Amino acid sequence: MADRRRFLKTTLQGGLALGTSLGMATALPARIADAATGPGQTGPDQTPLPYPTDALEPLIDARTMDIHYTKHAAAYAKNLKDALAAEKLAPDTTMERLLPTISQHSEKMRNNAGGHYNHELFWRCMTPNGPQEPNGTLLQAILSDIGPIATFRQRFTEAAMSRFGSGWAWLYRDTQGKLKIGSTPNQDNPLMDLSPLRGTPLLGLDVWEHAYYLKYQNRRAEYVDNWFKLVNWTFVAQRFDASA
Ligand code: MN
Numbered sequence: 473m474a475d476r477r478r479f480l481k482t483t484l485q486g487g488l489a490l491g492t493s494l495g496m497a498t499a500l501p502a503r504i505a506d507a508a509t510g511p512g513q514t515g516p517d518q519t520p521l522p523y524p525t526d527a528l529e530p531l532i533d534a535r536t537m538d539i540h541y542t543k544h545a546a547a548y549a550k551n552l553k554d555a556l557a558a559e560k561l562a563p564d565t566t567m568e569r570l571l572p573t574i575s576q577h578s579e580k581m582r583n584n585a586g587g588h589y590n591h592e593l594f595w596r597c598m599t600p601n602g603p604q605e606p607n608g609t610l611l612q613a614i615l616s617d618i619g620p621i622a623t624f625r626q627r628f629t630e631a632a633m634s635r636f637g638s639g640w641a642w643l644y645r646d647t648q649g650k651l652k653i654g655s656t657p658n659q660d661n662p663l664m665d666l667s668p669l670r671g672t673p674l675l676g677l678d679v680w681e682h683a684y685y686l687k688y689q690n691r692r693a694e695y696v697d698n699w700f701k702l703v704n705w706t707f708v709a710q711r712f713d714a715s716a
Pocket of ligand 1: 544
């Protein structure tokens with residue numbers, strides 16, 4: 473029921489037609505599944521991937537997607553739920569409520585709440601058939617806060633490449649409403665009170681080796697370059713508009 477409530481709330485907030493999709497909770501259209509992880513509503517359960525595991529082939533191979541979703545991300549969700557129980561937090565605590573005070577919790581909570589949130593966002597930041605460039609109000613904000621798209625892409629790539637070891641590159645909206653680019657180690661993210669980057673994550677890139685090693689081995693730059701072709705700019709723009 474929590475999923476259904478969240479779905480209804482999101483659908484209503486998003487102004488999407490309810491139509492006949494209420495009976496299709498296990499097979500949501502991609503557009504509605506995307507909206508289900510808008511700011512403010514990431515519960516502890518994994519939501520279904522918004523596309524089949526082979527949908528991003530050949531740039532992200534099906535085996536990597538499968539292992540990433542069913543093993544790595546599933547473990548974050550499970551360990552998060554264990555930590556919520558151990559630390560006596562509600563089992564339906566949202567990441568958006570938990571992460572801003574994560575410094576008050578255990579290392580296990582930090583790693584797994586971050587890991588769960590980041591991956592739920594990551595799947596939806598990719599699509600096999602999105603527009604290849606940002607658009608609308610998001611495009612205007614990138615141009616004004618960061619610069620031309622080539623500059624955005626160069627700086628985002630630098631953030632991904634300069635992150636030593638495991639972590640994430642981010643486009644996020646800081647607490648002043650400005651778009652920023654940066655990276656965090658491990659499974660940290662800009663929602664966490666202990667992160668030097670603070671704000672709402674809009675676009676996240678997983679640069680852990682488990683995200684690319686089977687296909688790209690040590691070639692992170694090639695992975696990052698190809699990943700740009702998969703960015704779901706429609707989703708990122710929705711998050712930007714919702715974060716206003
Ligand atoms: Mn990952």
